[in-house]
Amino acid sequence: xxxxxxxxxxxxxxxxxxxxxxxxxxxxxxxxxxxxxxxxxxxxxxxxxxxxxxxxxxxxxxxxxxxxxxxxxxxxxxxxxxxxxxxxxxxxxxxxxxxxxxxxxxxxxxxxxxxxxxxxxxxxxxxxxxxxxxxxxxxxxxxxxxxxxxxxxxxxxxxxxxxxxxxxxxxxxxxxxxxxxxxxxxxxxxxxxxxxxxxxxx
Amino acid sequence: xxxxxxxxxxxxxxxxxxxxxxxxxxxxxxxxxxxxxxxxxxxxxxxxxxxxxxxxxxxxxxxxxxxxxxxxxxxxxxxxxxxxxxxxxxxxxxxxxxxxxxxxxxxxxxxxxxxxxxxxxxxxxxxxxxx
Numbered sequence: 001x002x003x004x005x006x007x008x009x010x011x012x013x014x015x016x017x018x019x020x021x022x023x024x025x026x027x028x029x030x031x032x033x034x035x036x037x038x039x040x041x042x043x044x045x046x047x048x049x050x051x052x053x054x055x056x057x058x059x060x061x062x063x064x065x066x067x068x069x070x071x072x073x074x075x076x077x078x079x080x081x082x083x084x085x086x087x088x089x090x091x092x093x094x095x096x097x098x099x100x101x102x103x104x105x106x107x108x109x110x111x112x113x114x115x116x117x118x119x120x121x122x123x124x125x126x127x128x129x130x131x132x133x134x135x136x137x138x139x140x141x142x143x144x145x146x147x148x149x150x151x152x153x154x155x156x157x158x159x160x161x162x163x164x165x166x167x168x169x170x171x172x173x174x175x176x177x178x179x180x181x182x183x184x185x186x187x188x189x190x191x192x193x194x195x196x197x198x199x200x201x202x
Numbered sequence: 203x204x205x206x207x208x209x210x211x212x213x214x215x216x217x218x219x220x221x222x223x224x225x226x227x228x229x230x231x232x233x234x235x236x237x238x239x240x241x242x243x244x245x246x247x248x249x250x251x252x253x254x255x256x257x258x259x260x261x262x263x264x265x266x267x268x269x270x271x272x273x274x275x276x277x278x279x280x281x282x283x284x285x286x287x288x289x290x291x292x293x294x295x296x297x298x299x300x301x302x303x304x305x306x307x308x309x310x311x312x313x314x315x316x317x318x319x320x321x322x323x324x325x326x327x328x329x330x331x332x333x
Contacts, residue, residue, distance in 0.1 A: 040252070069256065072286055076218075076252020078279035081286040084255060119282055171278065 001146070002100035006200045007063045008052050013196035015045035021192065028185040032172035036077050037185040044075035044083070060100050064091035078170065079186060082116050082129065083193075089115035102146045106137070113137045120169065127165040127172060127179060129186035132158040136194055148198040155194035162187040211317035211326065212265030212298075213240040213310055216275040216284050218252055220245030226274075226307050230314040237318045239265055240310070253280045258287035266295055270323040273301045274310040304330040 002010075018025070018041040026038030048070045057063045064087050072084030093108035094100055100108070113133040117123060124134050135158040136151065143150065160183065167179035170186075213230070215223040223244030230240050241261040246252040258273075265271050273288075275281050281301070288299050300323065302309060309330045316326040 036252075072283070072290075073247060073254045073256035076246045076250055076254070076279075078282050080253070081255055081279060081282040085286060085289075119286065 001102075001202050002060055002105060002200075004057045004060055004063055006202070007060055007067075008057075009200045010197050011045065011048050011052055011067060013199055014193050015049045017192040017196060018042045018045045018189065021188075025185050025189060028183055028188055031182040032167060032175055032179045033185055034077075034171050037079065037189065040075045040077040040079055041189050044071050044080065047074040060097060061091045061095045064088075064094065067091075078120075079129075079189065082119055082186070083189075085115040085119045086112040086133070102140075102143070105146075106141050109133075109140060110137045122169045125165060126169040127162050127167040127184045127187075128169050129184070129190040131162050131165065131184070132187045132190040132194070135161075146201050148201045151201070152195050152198040155191045155198075159183060159187045159191040209238050209317040210269040210321045211239065211313070211323065212262075212268035212271040213238065213314055213317070214258065214261050214265065214271060214273045214284075215240065215242050215244060215306060215310055216253060216258055216273060216280045217244040217306060218276065218278075218280060220249065222276065222306070226310055229307070230311060233311070234314050234318055238314045239268055240314060241265060253283035255283045255286040255290065258284055259290050262287060262291060262295065262299060266298075269298065269321065271295075271299045272310075272313055272323070272326070273299060274304065274306045274313070275301065276306045300327070302327055302330055304333055308333050 022038040022042040029035050029037035048067050051066050051070045068084045068087035072080055089111040090108040093111040097104050117130055122128050122130050124131055136155050139154045162184040167173045172179045215226050217223045223242035227240050227242045243258045243261040246254050273284050275284050284301055288296055312330050313326050316329050
């Protein structure tokens with residue numbers, strides 16, 4: 001189940017992880033990208049938490065819309081429109097829901113994953129955040145009830161699976177085979193988002 | 203030379219660098235004066251390198267009186283942010299927007315000059331594609 005308070009908690013935990021791992025995300029991005037992922041994520045989610053603290057919310061959908069708009073305006077790099085689109089699709093899918101249950105969240109996360117793929121014109125196996133979002137959604141849909149522990153595990157394995165992939169999308173694709181052996185930074189920040197979600201789900 | 207007209211074309215410039223979009227805007231205004239409608243939407247809200255879908259959205263909305271709005275971008279996430287900005291607009295304004303493939307400096311410059319002699323957006327995009 002997800003409520004307004006739990007979404008706020010989800011974003012707080014996500015922000016804490018982005019701040020703690022700012023240098024690590026930058027390091028991952030230095031290897032195969034343009035070195036700005038740590039800065040962009042820490043900046044974006046700090047602003048998300050600031051925004052949520054300043055406002056009062058009645059429903060989950062509206063909180064998630066503010067998350068989306070903040071990420072779109074504050075991140076700066078490609079992850080801004082990608083995560084912004086994901087949270088906007090999630091927000092739209094959960095519109096009018098007072099209590100978000102497992103099925104609602106399945107539909108919402110699927111819409112979010114589709115949104116990322118559409119925005120990035122990307123699919124699985126290209127060493128991007130899609131390689132976390134898609135397997136997580138598929139796994140989630142196959143569960144009978146909310147399984148927080150399983151969610152964290154699936155997201156982590158999905159992130160780690162990007163290490164052996166060759167990048168064909170994003171800036172890392174310039175490196176082609178040289179990108180193999182490095183975990184994708186976008187898949188790592190996506191793992192932090194799902195790990196934080198797993199911690200707040202009840 | 204054809205008579206100059208007040209353009210019904212709007213141009214929005216999207217780059218990671220606000221200096222780039224301001225510079226291109228300066229070039230365009232220097233050449234065309236007030237006959238053109240051009241907005242700079244580069245950089246982030248806090249002046250860093252990067253793009254912001256909400257800045258781009260608001261610059262497009264400022265041009266809503268235009269019949270067509272052409273968006274030029276430089277690279278990478280500038281395109282993603284421009285596409286996201288368009289998704290955030292209402293449908294009427296969405297229909298006016300076109301993201302143009304072409305170099306941002308030369309492309310926007312050619313489009314602006316063309317926009318002072320024709321309002322035919324097809325002709326303008328065709329000229330940009332010749333670059």
